[in-house]
Amino acid sequence: MQFYKNGFRGGSPDIKQAAPNRRNRGTNEPLPEKVDVLISGTGPAGLCLAAQLAQFPDIETMIVERMPANIIKGKADGINTRTMEMFQAFGFADKVKRETYWVNQTAFWMPDPANPAHIKRVGRVQDVADDSSEMPHILINQARLHELFLEVMQNSPSRLAPDYGWEVLSLTVDPTTEDHPVTVVLKDSSGVNWGGTRTVRANYVVGCDGAHSSVRKAIGGVLHGDAAHQAWGVMDILANTDFPDVRQKCLISSANEGNILVLPREGGYVFRMYVELDKLRPDEKAAQKKFTQDDMIAAANRIIKPYSLDVKEVVWWSIYDIGHSLTDKFDDVGDATDRNPHVFVAGDACHTHSPKAGQGMNVSMQDTFNLGWKLIHVLQGRANPSLLRSYSHERLTEAKRLVDTDHKWSRVMSAPTTQAERDGTEEPRIIRQFKDNLEFTGGTAVKYDKSYLFNDSPHQALATGEEIGRRFHSAPVVRVSDAKQMQLGHVAQADARWRIYAFAGKADTSTAGSAIHKLSDWLETNPNSPVVKHTRKGEDIDAVIDFRAVFQQTFDQLAYETMPSLLKPQTGKLGLQDHGKVFCVDHKGVGDIFDMRGIHRDKGCLIVVRPDQYVANVLPLDAYNELSAYFAGVLRSL
Ligand SMILES: Cc1cc2nc3c(=O)[nH]c(=O)nc-3n(C[C@H](O)[C@H](O)[C@H](O)COP(=O)(O)OP(=O)(O)OC[C@H]3O[C@@H](n4cnc5c(N)ncnc54)[C@H](O)[C@@H]3O)c2cc1C
Numbered sequence: 001m002q003f004y005k006n007g008f009r010g011g012s013p014d015i016k017q018a019a020p021n022r023r024n025r026g027t028n029e030p031l032p033e034k035v036d037v038l039i040s041g042t043g044p045a046g047l048c049l050a051a052q053l054a055q056f057p058d059i060e061t062m063i064v065e066r067m068p069a070n071i072i073k074g075k076a077d078g079i080n081t082r083t084m085e086m087f088q089a090f091g092f093a094d095k096v097k098r099e100t101y102w103v104n105q106t107a108f109w110m111p112d113p114a115n116p117a118h119i120k121r122v123g124r125v126q127d128v129a130d131d132s133s134e135m136p137h138i139l140i141n142q143a144r145l146h147e148l149f150l151e152v153m154q155n156s157p158s159r160l161a162p163d164y165g166w167e168v169l170s171l172t173v174d175p176t177t178e179d180h181p182v183t184v185v186l187k188d189s190s191g192v193n194w195g196g197t198r199t200v201r202a203n204y205v206v207g208c209d210g211a212h213s214s215v216r217k218a219i220g221g222v223l224h225g226d227a228a229h230q231a232w233g234v235m236d237i238l239a240n241t242d243f244p245d246v247r248q249k250c251l252i253s254s255a256n257e258g259n260i261l262v263l264p265r266e267g268g269y270v271f272r273m274y275v276e277l278d279k280l281r282p283d284e285k286a287a288q289k290k291f292t293q294d295d296m297i298a299a300a301n302r303i304i305k306p307y308s309l310d311v312k313e314v315v316w317w318s319i320y321d322i323g324h325s326l327t328d329k330f331d332d333v334g335d336a337t338d339r340n341p342h343v344f345v346a347g348d349a350c351h352t353h354s355p356k357a358g359q360g361m362n363v364s365m366q367d368t369f370n371l372g373w374k375l376i377h378v379l380q381g382r383a384n385p386s387l388l389r390s391y392s393h394e395r396l397t398e399a400k401r402l403v404d405t406d407h408k409w410s411r412v413m414s415a416p417t418t419q420a421e422r423d424g425t426e427e428p429r430i431i432r433q434f435k436d437n438l439e440f441t442g443g444t445a446v447k448y449d450k451s452y453l454f455n456d457s458p459h460q461a462l463a464t465g466e467e468i469g470r471r472f473h474s475a476p477v478v479r480v481s482d483a484k485q486m487q488l489g490h491v492a493q494a495d496a497r498w499r500i501y502a503f504a505g506k507a508d509t510s511t512a513g514s515a516i517h518k519l520s521d522w523l524e525t526n527p528n529s530p531v532v533k534h535t536r537k538g539e540d541i542d543a544v545i546d547f548r549a550v551f552q553q554t555f556d557q558l559a560y561e562t563m564p565s566l567l568k569p570q571t572g573k574l575g576l577q578d579h580g581k582v583f584c585v586d587h588k589g590v591g592d593i594f595d596m597r598g599i600h601r602d603k604g605c606l607i608v609v610r611p612d613q614y615v616a617n618v619l620p621l622d623a624y625n626e627l628s629a630y631f632a633g634v635l636r637s638l
Pocket residue numbers: 040041042043044045046064065066067074075076077078142166167168169208209210211212213214234318346347348349354355356358359360361364
């Protein structure tokens with residue numbers, strides 16, 4: 001963590017200096033009439049976007065929520081490894097790791113062939129494959145996650161906070177203007193002046209307003225999909241049980257009583273149970289069946305026989321039927337090429353799926369992590385508004401994959417066991433499918449198609465483990481200035497900056513004339529360099545593109561004083577030297593990043609990483625023209 005760059009300030013380094021132009025949020029202050037971005041909904045999607053935009057006080061952001069306050073319990077709880085990597089960029093991954101339940105193993109229980117009325121453990125699977133991520137898969141109460149994002153917003157320079165008690169009623173887009181073309185009508189739902197309306201004009205509106213999204217409806221989006229006609233109940237409980245795996249994630253299938261998913265939760269006592277309740281008729285909704293928490297507890301006790309459950313407190317419960325649906329466009333322009341979008345939808349507003357693959361919150365936040373930096377670039381004049389079209393393209397493709405995989409998984413979970421599975425002559429299908437899905441459920445299987453943002457590079461062989469279109473896969477390194485062991489990927493913050501990682505060839509120690517030195521000098525001074533072309537006069541040299549290097553020697557074999565100036569830039573109000581840009585391989589047995597990520601030892605390479613942590617390009621260290629051309633296709637010359 002780096003701080004005091006602009007001068008010493010006491011207190012928590014998480015609290016950033018407040019910007020003088022921030023909105024006055026006093027109780028009697030009116031709502032703004034115009035904003036740059038209006039976000040509807042304070043679920044995971046909306047808060048993840050707001051937390052990014054909040055770092056930029058030059059962008060006026062407003063986030064409205066129809067409820068009077070943050071939720072206090074319930075809803076989703078699964079956070080996959082990819083999302084944890086993203087939390088690292090927001091600065092709260094360590095806090096989450098400390099507080100939460102880590103899913104290390106998943107256990108599978110099926111009917112005991114000797115007595116099918118009883119269940120028996122049939123297998124265990126390691127939940128996060130070795131080196132699939134440096135982060136754990138965790139479970140956390142959604143309300144607590146909201147709080148962590150709200151803290152980031154509150155501590156940001158713009159001191160952003162939601163406007164609770166305001167519901168988006170309708171919106172219209174004026175195609176004849178680029179000056180705040182979206183008019184949003186808000187209804188006071190707080191009870192203070194209930195039903196009163198206000199109008200706010202925005203440059204961009206993002207509907208993160210859940211499955212019944214009014215923003216989606218306003219842009220003509222329809223959710224297409226189906227229901228599995230299966231009622232499931234969910235309960236977070238404090239209970240005693242003789243079921244031995246209650247502190248492990250478990251998938252339990254009984255012979256005739258249905259299925260259960262057990263999810264242990266934070267704190268060591270509370271756990272969640274998803275309980276299969278009943279088949280529904282095609283025209284029937286779970287709510288119509290009027291199931292109660294007692295029905296759920298009774299069903300759970302039938303399913304887990306010979307074990308039993310003594311529930312002391314039901315913390316939260318809900319009943320729902322599984323549905324899978326997807327909208328056909330994630331913005332207001334769809335396939336139209338003559339206009340750029342001004343309205344977007346994200347999260348459950350554009351895709352819904354069963355919670356049992358644990359993807360709801362994750363995919364929703366990944367949607368807005370994809371959109372956030374693009375909005376920031378466009379609003380700061382760094383990129384053309386056409387960049388925003390890539391959001392719908394990239395995330396719609398991903399959402400289709402999610403809905404398809406989730407659909408398959410839900411059916412496997414609800415399917416009856418076969419005789420061969422019960423006899424133990426065949427590995428249960430649920431275990432096979434679970435293993436096949438691990439990368440998907442971890443969130444690390446996402447691979448964006450080739451486009452001007454994901455280069456069709458002929459140089460992928462220089463870094464076989466950092467595939468273009470996939471997230472930058474972190475690995476251990478040592479920071480040369482202070483010999484600190486760390487993860488390279490953790491230098492990337494949610495700050496809308498690009499990263500160029502230069503991996504040095506074997507003999508390169510950054511002496512004058514070496515490939516790293518030449519590249520660094522070119523990046524710093526040449527008029528064709530993307531750093532020179534896309535950084536404004538007066539901005540820090542790493543304000544848009546953050547250049548870092550990794551060497552193959554140990555830190556004591558490198559001479560820090562010979563590192564080129566772009567790797568030790570002087571930035572901030574005081575022009576202080578940054579000592580965090582030079583790394584080398586960690587030789588203490590935790591793994592060599594060059595081996596782990598398939599980096600060419602002799603030639604080294606350049607890896608360009610987008611602000612949302614996806615690998616955009618892989619190039620040789622001397623591919624100056626290709627590097628320049630790549631950035632010219634995305635960013636404006638300034
Ligand atoms: C009752 C319920 C139970 C759930 N249970 C589970 C579960 O057990 N496991 C699981 O994995 N997932 C569960 N989910 C789904 C999971 O919570 C979502 O996938 C995830 O929260 C999606 O995040 P989101 O930000 O897209 O939407 P949401 O979290 O739904 O947030 C949308 C927000 O928008 C607000 N809003 C809606 N309309 C407007 C409007 N017109 N104006 C202003 N604000 C508006 C809502 O009040 C809400 O705060 C549940 C969802 C619900 C609603």
